[in-house]
Amino acid sequence: MAKKKKNAKQRASFRKSHQGRVRDADLTRDYRDGKSDKLADLNLGERVSGKGDLTRKRTVVSDADQSDKDASATHPQLRSGRVISAHGLKCKVLDDQGSIYECAIRQVLKSLSIDGRSAVVAGDLVRFRGDTNIDGMIEHVEPRRGIISRTSRGQQHVLVANVDYLLIIASVAEPSLKPVLIDRFLLTASQCNVQPVLVLNKIDLVEPVSLQQLIGVYAAMGVRVLMTSAETGVGVDYLRHLIAGKQTALAGQSGVGKSSLLNAIKPGLGLAVGRVSQDNSKGRHTTTATTLIPLDDGGAVFDTPGIRQFKLWDISAEEVAGLMPDLRPYVSGCRYGNCLHLSEDDCAVKDAVADARIDARRYDAYCHLLESDLLLDE
Numbered sequence: 206m207a208k209k210k211k212n213a214k215q216r217a218s219f220r221k222s223h224q225g226r227v228r229d230a231d232l233t234r235d236y237r238d239g240k241s242d243k244l245a246d247l248n249l250g251e252r253v254s255g256k257g258d259l260t261r262k263r264t265v266v267s268d269a270d271q272s273d274k275d276a277s278a279t280h281p282q283l284r285s286g287r288v289i290s291a292h293g294l295k296c297k298v299l300d301d302q303g304s305i306y307e308c309a310i311r312q313v314l315k316s317l318s319i320d321g322r323s324a325v326v327a328g329d330l331v332r333f334r335g336d337t338n339i340d341g342m343i344e345h346v347e348p349r350r351g352i353i354s355r356t357s358r359g360q361q362h363v364l365v366a367n368v369d370y371l372l373i374i375a376s377v378a379e380p381s382l383k384p385v386l387i388d389r390f391l392l393t394a395s396q397c398n399v400q401p402v403l404v405l406n407k408i409d410l411v412e413p414v415s416l417q418q419l420i421g422v423y424a425a426m427g428v429r430v431l432m433t434s435a436e437t438g439v440g441v442d443y444l445r446h447l448i449a450g451k452q453t454a455l456a457g458q459s460g461v462g463k464s465s466l467l468n469a470i471k472p473g474l475g476l477a478v479g480r481v482s483q484d485n486s487k488g489r490h491t492t493t494a495t496t497l498i499p500l501d502d503g504g505a506v507f508d509t510p511g512i513r514q515f516k517l518w519d520i521s522a523e524e525v526a527g528l529m530p531d532l533r534p535y536v537s538g539c540r541y542g543n544c545l546h547l548s549e550d551d552c553a554v555k556d557a558v559a560d561a562r563i564d565a566r567r568y569d570a571y572c573h574l575l576e577s578d579l580l581l582d583e
């Protein structure tokens with residue numbers, strides 16, 4: 206009873222503190238899904254005039270000057286490109302011919318970043334003004350899909366956009382495997398509608414057979430699991446083949462071997478590789494900014510900074526079970542529609558755990574996620 210009250214209190218405070226964030230996130234999600242053109246409207250006041258109609262009708266934005274009016278996204282002089290990296294209001298853009306431009310961001314787009322949303326992020330497909338020199342000006346950002354974001358000081362921070370795969374890299378030793386961290390990334394992938402691929406690296410340091418059970422749990426959830434060693438090269442060809450032609454975001458704790466794997470996939474890349482410190486086996490954050498690395502066989506990898514804390518963004522406590530494929534089938538069987546599957550009566554999820562239809566470790570992982578990320582860690 207006392208526990209229930211505590212849960213209710215935690216939920217109330219959790220909701221309160223998340224209200225503002227959810228609104229912003231909704232806007233971003235609608236934008237990403239193409240449901241809202243509110244942000245697109247701000248993109249120089251343009252609106253696609255009809256389905257399948259490529260001619261765009263211009264509307265005038267209040268603070269647009271004459272040069273803004275000239276800056277139509279369909280302007281023949283504008284180039285198309287993908288943002289390789291974004292540092293504040295400066296971006297590097299790779300154009301279709303393989304040239305890199307150092308671009309500023311047009312004023313009307315900049316205003317979007319004031320309330321915490323990122324106006325331009327790595328992975329964005331943009332139209333920009335740029336002539337023969339290497340400086341340019343981003344005029345238009347295409348609607349995003351496959352956004353990977355994380356929470357930082359209560360604000361959504363979009364790491365990369367337009368992503369096909371979230372490559373979740375974990376190491377089986379040095380640093381040791383952290384299933385809770387993997388679960389956070391899986392939940393994020395599920396929420397972002399990005400396909401997760403779990404890579405268990407440093408396979409040379411353990412007996413692969415010791416991982417069979419763990420791999421079984423994830424494989425049963427439909428997650429593709431690969432075993433690799435950047436050291437010996439095991440699994441590297443397979444990984445290279447898998448991500449060829451795709452936009453892939455890298456996720457994983459510092460020191461698991463993200464840079465080493467990229468160097469193995471793309472010989473000659475020469476990314477700095479860190480040394481895992483002896484005392485805490487946590488590695489160092491050698492990689493400092495999100496960067497896009499074009500692959501030899503097409504597609505690209507976004508090398509993100511080592512992420513130790515990848516907090517859930519925009520996921521309410523009630524949603525978590527529905528985002529976990531092995532818990533999802535039971536959620537609708539609970540007595541209460543808003544059941545958190547913790548201490549409620551007639552909970553179909555807990556019943557399924559009791560008779561082993563749900564793996565008890567997965568339920569523990571669920572409780573851990575809920576407690577550490579959503580309720581207690583506000």
Ligand SMILES: Nc1nc2c(ncn2[C@@H]2O[C@H](COP(=O)(O)OP(=O)(O)OP(=O)(O)O)[C@@H](O)[C@H]2O)c(=O)[nH]1
Nearest residue numbers: 407435460461462463464465479489490491492511
């Ligand atoms: N034994 C073994 N060591 C590896 C393997 N992959 C990477 N390492 C070592 O692990 C350490 C960390 O590797 P990095 O590639 O820098 O790790 P990272 O994930 O990029 O680290 P951050 O840049 O801090 O996020 C280095 O000393 C690598 O040599 C592997 O497959 N086997």
Ligand SMILES: [Zn+2]
Nearest residue numbers: 539544546552
């Ligand atoms: Zn329940």
